[in-house]
Amino acid sequence: MTQKHAFQQVDVFSSQSFKGNPLAVVCDADDVSDAQMEAFANWTNLSETTFLLKPTVEGADYRVRIFTPVGELPFAGHPTLGSCHVWLSRHGKPGQQEVVQQCGAGLVRVRVSDGTLAFAAPPLRKSGSVDTETLTTVAAALGVASSGIVDANWTDNGPGWLSLLLKARADVLNIRPDYAALGRFQVGVVAPCTPEDGVDTDFELRAFGDNCEDPVTGSLNAGVAQWLMGKGMAPERYVASQGTAMGRAGRVHVEKLGDDIWIGGEVTTFIEGNVII
Incomplete structure (x- = not known):
């Protein structure tokens, strides 16, 4: 009916x-x-x-x-x-x-x-460091050299996110993923923006999984914020851009208030x- x-x-x-x-x-x-x-x-x-x-x-x-x-x-x-x-x-x-x-x-x-x-x-449903075998598989699927990865962590709050921190915004934007090699993994990639990048945001993100790139991803930004703030690698208030490589202009506002991180x-x-x- x-x-x-x-x-x-x-x-x-x-x-x-x-x-x-x-x-x-x-x-x-x-x-x-x-x-x-x-x-x-x-x-x-x-x-x-x-x-x-x-x-x-x-x-x-x-x-x-x-x-x-x-x-x-x-x-x-x-x-x-x-x-x-x-x-x-x-x-x-x-x-x-x-x-x-x-x-x-x-x-x-x-x-x-x-x-x-x-x-x-x-x-987070799953957090902590990423095992070497998984990290090697994911890095190869994204075409990212291991030397270019600053840190990696599970940031799963439901969809299964695994996140990589790269050195520069350009490294994030230059990724050309091999989805067949990426397989079942849901992967977020993040890097800090600098004044030389000429953008109005503090971090650049991309999200890969299920044979596609997601334009702007709240769950990924939430997990990444918990990870980076928890390790002192991000301020308690910032703006992230996502979707740039797809011609989008996503802006995610992140703020920690008390024990809560708001996306x-x-x-x-x-x-x-x-x-x-």
Whole structure:
């Protein structure tokens, strides 16, 4: 049985039109089956598609299920901000400053401030150093010399991230990945920006996995921030750019407040209507 659902397609993590990471959001999806969610997410062919449902735990404002074209994720960053933006447009209250999202990774707090949204980075599911065999495989798949890797760490908060810190922004932008060799790994690459780079950001990131590059990735930025701040390699407030190599202009605002690291950016709706699922 098919039904009509309110629908929005939004752009996340950029102030420039069509320069962030798009997200498809289906509203009031409690009656949509798992198979229908999987089929619709595969059809949109976006990095993620989300479905908004009524919460099932106390304290949550809404529940979200997050799908890539090939499967479901317990958590992802740009779907969190994009889904919250859509929920607020339909159910939010004037002056509301914080929203609680229920997802596969648990409850995630989302802060509303000055027209932007930021989520509190969830705990890492896997952290720590990367074994030599895995690091060798990943470096070869990315075409990165071992001498060019400053550090490496697991930064997995749901999608499975493994992150590499390189010496320079140019090293990040010059990567040409071999996805077949990369295989199952989800890899983030980061490097500091310098005044000589002539950009308005502090770090440059790229994200590789599932045979593609993701334009702007909230979950990766969250894990990288926890890693770099924890080791004293990043300040407690900075801006990261991502998507440059794809012609995008992603900007991720990172800030540590107390024990929380907040990952934020702008969200804009570009498509609004109904879908039949």
